Amino acid sequence: MKKSKLSGIYAALILLFLYAPIIILIVFSFNSEKGYSWQGFSLKWYKELFANELIIESFYNTIIVALIASVFATILGALAALGVYSMKNKMAKGLIQNVTNLPLLNPEIVTGISLMLLFAAMRFSGGWVTLIIAHITFCVPSVFLSILPKLRQINKSLYEAAMDLGCSPAKAFQKVVIPEIMPGIITGFLMAFTYSLDDFVISYFTAGKLNTLPITIYSMVKKRVSPEINALSTLLFAAVFIILLVTNIRAIRKEKELERKRAARS
Amino acid sequence: MNIKAKWASYPYIIWMILFTIIPLAMIVYFAFTDSDGGFSFANIQQSAAHIPTLVKSIYLAAISTVVCLVLAYPFAYYISRKSYSKQKMMVMLVMLPMWMNFLLRTHALSALIEDNGVINTLLMKIGLEPIQMINTQGAVVFGMVYNYLPYMIMPLYSIMTKIDGRTVEAAADLGANALQTHRRLILPMSMPGIISGITMVFVPSVSTFVISGLLGGSDNYLIGDIISAQMLGSAYNLNYGSATSLLLMLVVLVTMIIFNSMDSEDTEGMLA
Numbered sequence A: 001m002k003k004s005k006l007s008g009i010y011a012a013l014i015l016l017f018l019y020a021p022i023i024i025l026i027v028f029s030f031n032s033e034k035g036y037s038w039q040g041f042s043l044k045w046y047k048e049l050f051a052n053e054l055i056i057e058s059f060y061n062t063i064i065v066a067l068i069a070s071v072f073a074t075i076l077g078a079l080a081a082l083g084v085y086s087m088k089n090k091m092a093k094g095l096i097q098n099v100t101n102l103p104l105l106n107p108e109i110v111t112g113i114s115l116m117l118l119f120a121a122m123r124f125s126g127g128w129v130t131l132i133i134a135h136i137t138f139c140v141p142s143v144f145l146s147i148l149p150k151l152r153q154i155n156k157s158l159y160e161a162a163m164d165l166g167c168s169p170a171k172a173f174q175k176v177v178i179p180e181i182m183p184g185i186i187t188g189f190l191m192a193f194t195y196s197l198d199d200f201v202i203s204y205f206t207a208g209k210l211n212t213l214p215i216t217i218y219s220m221v222k223k224r225v226s227p228e229i230n231a232l233s234t235l236l237f238a239a240v241f242i243i244l245l246v247t248n249i250r251a252i253r254k255e256k257e258l259e260r261k262r263a264a265r266s
Numbered sequence B: 001m002n003i004k005a006k007w008a009s010y011p012y013i014i015w016m017i018l019f020t021i022i023p024l025a026m027i028v029y030f031a032f033t034d035s036d037g038g039f040s041f042a043n044i045q046q047s048a049a050h051i052p053t054l055v056k057s058i059y060l061a062a063i064s065t066v067v068c069l070v071l072a073y074p075f076a077y078y079i080s081r082k083s084y085s086k087q088k089m090m091v092m093l094v095m096l097p098m099w100m101n102f103l104l105r106t107h108a109l110s111a112l113i114e115d116n117g118v119i120n121t122l123l124m125k126i127g128l129e130p131i132q133m134i135n136t137q138g139a140v141v142f143g144m145v146y147n148y149l150p151y152m153i154m155p156l157y158s159i160m161t162k163i164d165g166r167t168v169e170a171a172a173d174l175g176a177n178a179l180q181t182h183r184r185l186i187l188p189m190s191m192p193g194i195i196s197g198i199t200m201v202f203v204p205s206v207s208t209f210v211i212s213g214l215l216g217g218s219d220n221y222l223i224g225d226i227i228s229a230q231m232l233g234s235a236y237n238l239n240y241g242s243a244t245s246l247l248l249m250l251v252v253l254v255t256m257i258i259f260n261s262m263d264s265e266d267t268e269g270m271l272a
Helices: A002-028 A044-051 A053-085 A090-105 A108-121 A128-153 A156-164 A169-198 A201-206 A213-223 A228-265 B006-031 B042-080 B084-099 B102-113 B118-125 B137-160 B165-173 B178-189 B191-206 B210-216 B223-231 B238-271
Strands: none
Touching: A002 A228, A002 B042, A002 B084, A002 B102, A002 B137, A044 A053, A044 A228, A053 A090, A053 A128, A053 A169, A053 A213, A053 B006, A090 A128, A090 B006, A108 A128, A108 A201, A108 B006, A108 B223, A108 B238, A128 A169, A128 A201, A128 B006, A156 A169, A201 A213, A201 B223, A213 A228, A213 B102, A213 B210, A228 B084, A228 B102, B006 B042, B006 B238, B042 B084, B042 B137, B042 B191, B042 B223, B042 B238, B084 B137, B102 B118, B102 B137, B102 B210, B137 B178, B137 B191, B137 B210, B165 B178, B178 B191, B191 B238, B210 B223, B223 B238
16 A cells, blocks of 8 residues: 555655756746746746747748648658558668658657758758758658558458459549548547657758748747747647647547447447 | 569668778778887877776666666556557657657756756755756766667567466465566566667667766767767877777677677577
8 A cells, every 4th residue: 555655655756856847937928027037927038939020930941841741741651551552672671661661760869860951962052941851861761661550451352352342443543442541541640740740850950041930949048138038938838738638538528438349238 | 473573672781881881991900000000010000099988887777777667667668558549659659759859858967967957056046055967977877878768668668568368367376475476477577578678778888888978078078079089079080080990899789789698598498
């Protein structure tokens, strides 16, 4: 009894460690003065945040890059998964899997500078094109890896049954394969989108003079004088919190429903 | 299922050759050429001067990895023994800070420990002397642990949650105490999670330039800071930068090889 209480306290301490800095930041985002001595409640830094044109512009740039890169990565990755699934040659399959793992295993800084060198050698100056190419490159492996297992899980007889019932291969593909891999495509897209939104290191080396939100945050944090960053952190934390809460509640509800159905059946 | 769609993978293959394999080859090419494109060993020789910094990076990243493992192991085990909905809830709580950009997490830490930060302001209010916390090695380790702890918790948890509660009970029934159960049963079974946790913490830690740059100050530059200064900053020289990156890549490669071989040995040992 005593032991389980002790481990509960330990778990609470770990969570406190993870959250305390963020909570303190949130509190001081409402401070009326600069610095970390509480002077009174104010929304001053939020007003300044929304008046900061650089931040707003960077925010739009980030969204545009993330949208283009994740759509492109999803198409490329889905096609790749399909292609690799239908390959017979084991060696080629293995080779593609290994190359897919490269960007996931490499330190981000290495991926970043390797692309930067390529662009430098091709005399490409940094900007939209280089940034989007870089983002597609680090997003596409996760799309590929989230769709391929879904293809492998498909019950093969289903596809054949569809053909026996008079479907053309294209129709059977549309009716059987697409619905089965759809969850993988959506997961892959969302992963790509969030990776792209969140990326700093690779963007830093490939964006040239273009500012994305993480790049702007970096230059502001480096100067250590911007309480607007506290306000921005609070808003982003709130956004992530709401998204995670909604998706998790939905997932838990679904699970409970499934359990109920299982119970009803047995 | 007989789908003939081999062609569908060709765009991806071309993309990966163009933007993953060729760029990596570019690092090697730049590392072994001078600014005119002629073959040269000078960059490699020059970058050898950064070996002390590389050793320091490995040292701080290794400490952070060990601290993460020690902190995460009991925590992950604790979550893995909870009921399904509690597990979901705890995993969400661990993921939430991970979803916030790591620059902002690092900024939160520096707000805490900087000279005029939260802790020092508080100390001075109660009449104590402020402490120098930022711009120390300790601050860098603190930053790495804080940023990457969830990357250790998640793989540990996902493997521990698969350990059947009945196996643990069986061990207790056969007379094993809690320590023996961990040493003989849970630890070996969690090995794949430990290995992937170690690589997920060590690789970003050893190659970071943000955490060391923001929390460590100029006295605690790590190999990542040197590379980023050579690629974009004050020490601009793409050839030296590439040579220094090769050093870093070598370290990461060796680490992966060591840990992956440990993994396969352990699973073999478990089956025997």
